[in-house]
Amino acid sequence: MTSQPSSKVDTVALFVTCLVDLFRPSIGFAAVKLLEDAGCQVVVPPGQTCCGQPAYNSGDRESAMAIAQGTILALEAHPAIVVPSGSCAGMLKRHYPELLADDMNWGPRARSLADRVFELTQYLAARGLRIDAQVAARATYHDSCSSLREMQVKEAPRDLISQVRELSLAEMAETEACCGFGGTFCVKFPDVSDAMAQRKVDCIRATGADLLLAGDLGCLLNLAGKLKRAGSTIAVRHVAEVLAGMTAQPAIGESGTGDSRMGDSGVGGK
Amino acid sequence: MTVLHDSNAFKANAATALHDASLQEALAIAREHSIPTRARAIERLPEFERLRNSGRDLKNHVIAHLDQYLLQFEQSVVARGGHVHWCPDAGSARARVLEICRSVDARTVTKGKSMIGEEIGINAFLEANGIEPIETDLGEYIIQLRRETPSHIIGPALHVTQAQVEETFRKSHDGLDPARNLDDPAALMAEARAHLREGFLKADVGITGANFLIADEGASVIVTNEGNGDLTQTLPRIHIVLASIEKVVPDMHDAMTLLRLLPRSGTGQELAVYVTFSAGPRRAADLDGPGEYHVILLDNGRSAYLGTEFEEMLRCIRCGACLDHCPVYHSVGGHAYGWVYSGPIGSLLNPALNGIENAKPLPHASTLCGRCESVCPMRIPIPKMLRHWREREFAGAIAPMPERRLIRLWAFFARRPWLYRLAARLAARGLHLLARGQGRLKSAPFAAGWTRHRDLPAPQGRTFQEQWRARS
Amino acid sequence: MLAGIRAGMARQADRRRGAPPPAKPIPVIPARATAPGIDVVDLFHRQVLEAKATLEVVASRSDVPAAVARYLTARNAPAQIRLAPDRRIADLPWANAPLLETATGRSHGMDATSVTPAVAAVAETGTLVLQSSAETPTTLHFLPDHHVVVIGRDQIVGTYEQALARIVRDADGGLPRTINFVTGPSRSGDIGKVLLMGAHGPKHLHVILVDEAL
Incomplete structure (x- = not known):
């Protein structure tokens, strides 16, 4: 352990x-x-x-x-x-x-x-960090397979996210299902990977969230790529960016200077 | 749906499966049913995780004493008047079954569900030799009529929708009144029940599989819900058990450990409806039961994996939980895997039993997400062993050459930090520029597999290491 | 073939590098049926119902025939019943239910209803433990549409292991040819994942629990 x-x-x-x-x-x-x-x-x-x-x-x-x-x-x-x-x-x-x-x-x-x-x-979370950030959004959190099953990380990101002001967390269905990234899998078996990503995206959309968070950039690149290809406006970010209140950079796969819906002006931080 | 018998065609099979609307409907129904059903069953048994450890340790013990327990099993079966046939491969197993059937001039054979039967292709063989095999498990019966192979270890007709079952019965059951209403599952089942009853009563030989073999009692165990296995083995003159060598356990108590794991993992039941222990032929005073009891003990390549990095796959009790929780299986179903076994365990077993050269894509057809291992009652480290297959392919130069070169080239950089940093800087800049301020690429020739279905988010422009160095 | 298996054993020994082979684990017995204060009769009753079987409690052996008759009438089932030639069943006062037509022996597939005893009943999962013998033919457990099992209160045990101990206690010369663990009526989910009763075996499983020893 x-x-x-x-x-x-x-x-x-x-x-x-x-x-x-x-x-x-x-x-x-x-x-x-x-x-x-x-x-x-x-x-x-x-x-x-x-x-x-x-x-x-x-x-x-x-x-x-x-x-x-x-x-x-x-x-x-x-x-x-x-x-x-x-x-x-x-x-x-x-x-x-x-x-x-x-x-x-x-x-x-x-x-x-x-x-x-x-x-x-x-x-x-183990160090007991108190999060001091403000991000107005309805977020959902995607567990990466390795976080969940190799690192046994489930509660920690949720505990930290819950401390972000003006942010609500809506859990998606099938949180234990893979997003279809799988490293080289997604280029070796693009169609199967796409079917998996599609089911994940359906679960994400069903939450009504406008912000997708995860702790693994591989999954995030996959899901952002899939969401953006479909024209989705859901912003995709690594959980660290939101916890640190550093949302000035455009969300993953987006252009421009940050996502206006995410209240850059309200970013907290020490 | 056409049946594809080629694991090497996984990619093409998968493409077909992804566009098969009725298959996708059936897969969605199965997925939404099986995951919560298992979860509820496990929630109700607080000892489940400890039981998994116990099951794993038990099978490890058996695998380390396999010769001894198999010999003990044989002695016990013989002591009860039964016969054990050691069959090193599929051909010898088929030949033995035929010999036994011919000894009583058998014309009809009923069959309980048996993955070993599928593995050795017993039905086609018996048919070719003039003996009619009748599958009696409802799912197996449906696919037998459709001339298909099972698409799931415990739900062989999982890919068939209700409407397709009706169509199949109407086509195959002579004398079925076309006006008869069969548009609900209960009517379909009643039709199958009536039809198969005749088969049970006329069969000369009954063939079942075995979930476990019990060494000290010389007994075989079947676990079913329908009761077809029991009718199959009780009514005919001869009962033949098809079992592979890793099914043996030392005693009845060990079978109880596995029984507490198998149905909960497979169907989410606390216990299957029928668990039957069979030891030898009918006793002198018995009023029913078969006159002869034969066990076909099949190796078919399994023993070659004892004492290797693949040994742990021999712990498998064929519950199907890894299929039920696999995102790849959820996407393409069982037939895409091209042989008898499918899903994560199929990606281990098919290369092992059929040769890796005949199943090259299977070990790669996984994101290694690990959900299979997390639900496996025997705690088989499936992702680890899929990786071992990839290692064998890589080492044996079975892996495609361009892919090997690419990995080696990348590794050359990854082993040289200064060179790697330089290359990363160039890549970050290049990709950033290619995106022309859009934040993502709609297509990229070097990553066509990626951009076929999704955009490629572009790098921010400068690497972290570069910026960190500039900062400090 | 054995040589191939033994070659595997030798590879295993090499890989273990002198460490002993894995030992047999200590079995894990669920506490649900063994914890102090558990009422196994009550647990069995609940689990039987959950397995989609039905159960009626009667006060004494002499109440069984009437209970069987009531059960059949309520389901519109024929009054002919096939009894296991076991004295615990055959010796019940069937004359108390004059409308029932009884016969004993094995089934050949023509019987709508069978009445049999059990070796034990397991509370853990609501499982009936049946065995083959000259008095308890296996065909009675699978061919009829209705299977009625009569058990005494003292036959209910907590776990499978306790049931096995009863079999071993009663057996001379090892296990019977067949032991059936039966948990509810026959069913299948093979058509569209819809769970339906009565695939090949009995469509209905009814337990009559006699509140005294049989």
């Missing part, structure tokens, strides 16, 4: 994830702000790239192991590693120890790292 983050830990390493680094750095900055609000000093170890899931899930175990070793090397000096993605956190926490289990040197290092890996909302 997940070890509890110590309230004495002041330095945390942020594992940005390759998708956030490339597509949406604002999530990374929102995560930094939230961690600082929680009393942490944030470092971003420079040796990090990607957690290695594309190789691991494609069956390229050799590359996955090499990337895992590089990531462990980059992160292991730090007392806590926080990841704004359940999927990448799950890779570090659940899969690195398994990948490297038979290695006398790397096995113990992978297990030691795994004990200190946290998904962002899980870490923030």
